[in-house]
Amino acid sequence: xxSVLVLAAATAAAExxxxxxxxxxxxxxxxxxxxxxxxxxxxxxxxxxxxxxxxVLAVDVKLDRSSGQYRNLVRYVEPPRDAGKLVLxxxxxxxxYDPASRTSVRISPQQRLTGQxxxxxxxxxxxxxxxxxxxxxxxxxxDADRAERDAWHLELRAATDDAMYSRLxxxxxxxxxxxxxxxxxxxxxxxLKVAYYRKPAEVLGAIRPTETVIIDAVDTNLVTTVSSxxxxxxxxxxxxxxxxSLPRLKEK
Amino acid sequence: MLALALALLLAGxxxxxxxxxxxxxxxxxxxxxxxNGSVDARAYAxxxxxxxxxxxxxxxxxxxxxxxxxxxxxxxxxxxxxLAALSFxxxxxxxxxxxxxxxxxxxxxxxxxxxxxxxxxEAVPGTYLELGRINVRNGAALGYNPTDFFRARTLIGQPSxxxxxxxxxxxxxxxxxxxxxxxxxxxxxxFAPKLGEPPxxxxxxxxxxPRIDATNAAHRGLAEASFAFGDLxxxxxxxxxxxxxxxxxxxxxxxxxxVIGYLEWAGGPEKSLVARALExxxxxxxxPAGTRTPIPTDGGEPFMNDLAAGxxxxxxxxxxxxLEYHFHQAGLSAADWDRxxxxxxxxxxxxxxxxxxxxxxxxxxEPLAMHEAFVRAAWPHFVVDHLELDGLAxxxxxxxxxxxxxxxxxxxxxxxxxTLSLSANVGPAHSERGSFPQAFTSIFELVxxx
Numbered sequence: 024x025x026s027v028l029v030l031a032a033a034t035a036a037a038e039x040x041x042x043x044x045x046x047x048x049x050x051x052x053x054x055x056x057x058x059x060x061x062x063x064x065x066x067x068x069x070x071x072x073x074x075x076x077x078x079v080l081a082v083d084v085k086l087d088r089s090s091g092q093y094r095n096l097v098r099y100v101e102p103p104r105d106a107g108k109l110v111l112x113x114x115x116x117x118x119x120y121d122p123a124s125r126t127s128v129r130i131s132p133q134q135r136l137t138g139q140x141x142x143x144x145x146x147x148x149x150x151x152x153x154x155x156x157x158x159x160x161x162x163x164x165x166d167a168d169r170a171e172r173d174a175w176h177l178e179l180r181a182a183t184d185d186a187m188y189s190r191l192x193x194x195x196x197x198x199x200x201x202x203x204x205x206x207x208x209x210x211x212x213x214x215l216k217v218a219y220y221r222k223p224a225e226v227l228g229a230i231r232p233t234e235t236v237i238i239d240a241v242d243t244n245l246v247t248t249v250s251s252x253x254x255x256x257x258x259x260x261x262x263x264x265x266x267x268s269l270p271r272l273k274e275k
Numbered sequence: 276m277l278a279l280a281l282a283l284l285l286a287g288x289x290x291x292x293x294x295x296x297x298x299x300x301x302x303x304x305x306x307x308x309x310x311n312g313s314v315d316a317r318a319y320a321x322x323x324x325x326x327x328x329x330x331x332x333x334x335x336x337x338x339x340x341x342x343x344x345x346x347x348x349x350x351x352x353x354x355x356x357x358l359a360a361l362s363f364x365x366x367x368x369x370x371x372x373x374x375x376x377x378x379x380x381x382x383x384x385x386x387x388x389x390x391x392x393x394x395x396x397e398a399v400p401g402t403y404l405e406l407g408r409i410n411v412r413n414g415a416a417l418g419y420n421p422t423d424f425f426r427a428r429t430l431i432g433q434p435s436x437x438x439x440x441x442x443x444x445x446x447x448x449x450x451x452x453x454x455x456x457x458x459x460x461x462x463x464x465x466f467a468p469k470l471g472e473p474p475x476x477x478x479x480x481x482x483x484x485p486r487i488d489a490t491n492a493a494h495r496g497l498a499e500a501s502f503a504f505g506d507l508x509x510x511x512x513x514x515x516x517x518x519x520x521x522x523x524x525x526x527x528x529x530x531x532x533x534v535i536g537y538l539e540w541a542g543g544p545e546k547s548l549v550a551r552a553l554e555x556x557x558x559x560x561x562x563p564a565g566t567r568t569p570i571p572t573d574g575g576e577p578f579m580n581d582l583a584a585g586x587x588x589x590x591x592x593x594x595x596x597x598l599e600y601h602f603h604q605a606g607l608s609a610a611d612w613d614r615x616x617x618x619x620x621x622x623x624x625x626x627x628x629x630x631x632x633x634x635x636x637x638x639x640x641e642p643l644a645m646h647e648a649f650v651r652a653a654w655p656h657f658v659v660d661h662l663e664l665d666g667l668a669x670x671x672x673x674x675x676x677x678x679x680x681x682x683x684x685x686x687x688x689x690x691x692x693x694t695l696s697l698s699a700n701v702g703p704a705h706s707e708r709g710s711f712p713q714a715f716t717s718i719f720e721l722v723x724x725x
Contacts, residue, residue, distance in 0.1 A: 104722075
């Protein structure tokens with residue numbers, strides 16, 4: 024938070040921050056740096072109507088200070104058929120664990136996108152680490168609630184193999200360094216989804232967005248909301264983030 | 276300038292379109308994850324109707340193939356942690372099975388499958404001790420797992436031929452296991468004591484018998500170590516058993532963003548599949564003493580290799596393909612298959628022993644053919660969001676015959692799923708799959724998650 028203030032002060036002094044600094048500050052404004060557990064509720068809206076079935080995920084998150092990237096353990100809570108399944112997301116180490124078969128299967132970054140857990144770490148992607156940023160300009164845009172925000176408009180291109188998307192566009196509010204909106208593009212340049220970050224609230228020592236609205240640009244009937252709640256700081260040993268620990272995490 | 280104006284004109288309405296799509300109503304209430312709950316239970320009820328089309332085969336099948344079977348099951352898995360470091364795990368399924376050719380109220384009608392029942396204790400942080408019946412499973416591959424050393428005779432009634440389904444329904448082995456996990460590595464020791472004599476194949480699966488003899492017919496031990504070299508995930512295993520100690524290794528490695536490669540190998544001194552099957556059959560009384568081998572084997576125990584190598588490839592965000600090559604050195608070569616069919620033709624009385632070899636391999640979960648390919652395609656959101664389409668095929672590289680299955684699963688609601696599986700044994704009459712009496716099988720399954 025303090026670095027956000029420093030950047031804000033720099034902005035006030037009319038010294039424009041670099042694109043990299045803006046993205047890094049937006050990452051910090053979005054993601055707690057302490058290890059924590061939260062609950063994500065995913066609700067699909069088809070043609071504007073909420074689906075009866077939601078997906079509830081319990082997510083453990085820890086910043087890997089050596090790589091600067093977030094490590095995620097995503098556990099299915101609902102629906103009942105998926106309860107107990109786990110997805111480990113740690114840079115290129117991704118494993119899916121099914122408690123019914125006691126089996127861990129390694130999955131690729133692309134395969135991860137085929138499941139709902141792909142939205143599980145939508146709030147904890149460290150964009151500054153995985154992407155090269157370029158400042159496109161300053162704009163006034165509407166946020167999810169149609170309020171106008173003065174924002175930096177940035178373009179991000181994948182800089183590491185860990186990057187989930189080849190290109191993003193990101194709008195970061197100048198006053199708060201909070202992300203307002205993002206667009207995600209495929210390798211071929213096709214727009215895949217548009218995300219709006221909204222419902223800022225006090226979370227683990229800072230005001231952070233607690234809901235992401237993901238507008239599917241491919242299936243134009245589909246919108247997904249990812250709401251986060253129940254944040255609490257917890258101890259997460261590093262050894263949890265490996266295949267052999269997955270069958271044990273139910274015991275934690 | 277015109278281009279810029281046009282772009283702005285186009286961009287404005289598009290962004291407003293985005294905002295118009297944001298739902299006005301509030302999402303459903305949060306469900307607080309029972310992250311530290313002391314009891315975790317999963318239960319479902321299932322009904323599976325299996326219909327089979329049989330055909331005449333060149334080597335007569337010694338049993339009648341049921342044309343129809345209905346299995347109704349109640350499946351329960353429970354984990355209870357009375358103390359933070361202590362856990363009690365139970366996993367059980369009760370089946371009511373009705374099939375043609377068997378009395379409705381026979382000893383085979385009600386079956387209880389006690390898959391797991393064990394106590395776990397985290398003695399010190401990261402070190403675990405466990406005692407009881409545990410599904411001990413290893414292996415990175417999908418279609419065949421050479422390092423899955425505790426797999427023999429663990430199968431129970433199945434609604435699918437899909438290996439991922441088969442793995443979900445199997446009997447655990449009574450073991451005492453110690454495991455310690457560090458950051459980036461782990462090691463474990465497992466000992467499975469002999470608690471009974473080897474049972475006959477096919478065994479009596481009715482009643483409440485936990486079938487401990489099926490999974491604990493010999494003293495066995497397994498030492499395992501896992502570690503990572505960068506992106507390479509490695510597991511090394513040493514398996515000890517009076518008849519058939521082996522060493523093994525599992526490797527997985529990502530290639531780019533969409534491919535995971537894996538290799539699984541195990542090797543050790545071992546008799547051929549035919550020799551082991553006949554030895555087991557005579558030992559357990561399924562075959563008459565002195566049954567002569569219809570396929571010549573030298574009875575020796577040379578070093579045999581088992582291998583499953585392949586990868587998964589995800590295309591776009593929809594389809595994942597798995598392709599594997601399986602090598603089972605103790606399995607049947609092309610010449611062995613010729614001898615199998617020649618022996619059946621020359622002496623119909625040998626059919627029992629010939630089919631016993633194949634039944635034994637199925638019970639041991641090992642491939643019959645020495646060379647085999649496996650392909651699987653999974654399409655999670657096929658046409659509509661809650662429909663998954665899966666296809667798989669085991670292809671004998673010895674004779675080209677194939678076991679193929681197509682499965683469609685529709686998640687009707689949060690608690691109901693319906694699945695239709697269609698499978699076929701395809702190939703010439705004198706081939707591995709073409710010689711099966713089951714030509715075509717369809718399974719309709721309904722699951723209610725409680």
